[in-house]
Amino acid sequence: MVQVREVVKVFDGKEVLRHLNMSVERDTIYGLLGANGAGKSTIVTGLLLTFNMVRKVERMEI
Numbered sequence: 001m002v003q004v005r006e007v008v009k010v011f012d013g014k015e016v017l018r019h020l021n022m023s024v025e026r027d028t029i030y031g032l033l034g035a036n037g038a039g040k041s042t043i044v045t046g047l048l049l050t051f052n053m054v055r056k057v058e059r060m061e062i
Contacts (some may be wrong), residue, residue, distance in 0.1 A: 001025055001048070009042055017042060 002024040009017040017039050024030055032040040 004047070007046070009039070009046065017046075 004022045005022055007017060007020040008015060009020075018045065032043060034040050
C-alpha cells in the first residue's frame with residue numbers, strides 16, 4: 001500500500017497541490033480525474049520520483 005499524507009507542492013512560489021491525502025492499495029487500479037491544470041501529472045510524477053521509478057517508466061512501451 002502507498003499512503004500519501006498532507007503533501008504540498010509549490011511551483012514558483014505558488015501552491016499547486018494543497019494537503020493531498022490518498023491511499024493506493026496493492027493490486028488495485030486507480031484513476032485520477034480532473035480538469036486541465038488540476039495537478040494529475042504533478043501527483044503521478046511526484047509519486048514516481050519518490051519511489052525512484054522515473055527511469056523505469058521512461059523505458060516502458062505503452
